[in-house]
Amino acid sequence: MATQASPIDRNTALTLSTERPASTSSGYLMLVVLLAAIIVAIFGATQIDANPTLGVPLLLAGSLVFAFVVIGFYMLQPNQAAAITLFGSYKGTDRTTGLRWVVPWYGKKKLSVRANNIISDKIKVNDLRGNPIEIAAQVVWRVTDTAQALFDVDNYKTFVLVQIEAAVRTIGSRYPYDDFEHQEVTLRGNHDQVGGELRQELIARLTMAGITVDECGFTHLAYAQEIAGAMLRRQQAQAVVAARQTLVEGAVGMVQMALTQLSEKGVVELDDERRAAMVSNLMVVLCGERDTQPIVNAGSLYQ
Known part of the structure; x- marks a missing residue:
């Protein structure tokens, strides 16, 4: 994935202050x-x-x-x-x-260099597929360069809040909320990877203020209310389809194994018609949602 230029790279004309020891x-x-x-x-x-x-x-x-x-x-x-x-x-x-x-x-001018913990407000973002989602993030940050924090930005605490919102919007629009087939990196399924990218994005944005980020992650992640119901039904339908697909694949394998073993061990010889009937019955038994009621044939197999 191509890396994006940080805010510092886009503003090379800015002269940054540098912290140095004072003579006290x-x-x-x-x-x-x-x-x-x-x-x-x-x-x-x-x-x-x-x-x-x-x-x-x-x-x-x-x-x-x-x-x-x-x-x-x-x-x-x-x-x-x-x-x-x-x-x-x-x-x-x-x-x-x-x-x-x-x-x-x-x-x-005194300032704290202790770790600070911020939980951002819930903001609405369109994910990679254009679906509106709600995101809130938790960020642990601290001042590393006091000169930059005091003299390169007007108010470094307000600056942190604004950059957190901007970074969350950027990362939220870079990935889809969910991918049931697990073929893409998603916000819901790849917390560690997306959280690490969010941290790198924040560090790049806050470097000019002499601030680093120790830890960050999402505290709230959900579809927006206007599409939450529809997306829930979609997820349920995708789950049913996936479950049915897995069930059918397993049933086909079991039927094939049963017919192969019956044939190899000479338990019964079936013509094509009876083989098709047995396959149909086995698929009904294995894939049906309700318990089947067996019918015992006391006579010949062909009666």
């Missing part, structure tokens, strides 16, 4: 500096009356250092990142957990 500091070290500034400020406040020349500068210095340090603190939980910017320019991403610190004029 441990917040615990700066916490010591903060405590020292508090001590200096308190000591200066106590010396204002006795020695204003010493007390006022210490109070001002301690207060300024305290204000400078306290603004730069931020905290990162496990599987959480912070994009660092300077006046709108991206300076890197911090993924180190715990208490962190950066100079106050740097901006900090």
Whole structure:
């Protein structure tokens, strides 16, 4: 099957951002500096009356250092990142957990890199044969590149929802809903294969947003209500035809085996007319839906 170009291939003019480590500091070290500034400020406040020349500068210095340090603190939980910017320019991403610190004029934008689970709304799609079907998908996704997620798309969560719907429509229209003869790849009969193709389609669409897909599959798959009754009757008819075909093939084999063994073992010699009658009776017995009522012939075979 020919592969389709991904959205990135169709838009080569787009310049993608790339995540890189940010230059940040441990917040615990700066916490010591903060405590020292508090001590200096308190000591200066106590010396204002006795020695204003010493007390006022210490109070001002301690207060300024305290204000400078306290603004730069931020905290990162496990599987959480912070994009660092300077006046709108991206300076890197911090993924180190715990208490962190950066100079106050740097901006900090937190985002989660944990796995997210989404179940899409039911959407109506025409399958390969033009039959309207309803599809809903479950997708597990996560952010892998924070710079792309924040700066290459307007809202990466909304972007994910829109691309999931687009990918489901694409895959849903690529295959028929069902094939009773099992000669084609179908949405209902090949969950693993179709789910894998849906995942690849989503990965190609979400790469530009720095997002990958860990798992996906269909949570709802059914004919649309307007044709559900007709398609159910069609499936039932196909099932009856297939069952009858299998039954007739088996009955023919059993009749052939019975006639062959009767002939080889010399149990009875049958002319063409009696052979045809026996074949007819055996087919009725083997293919009939109701139990047959045997008739015992107590006389000659030809009476």
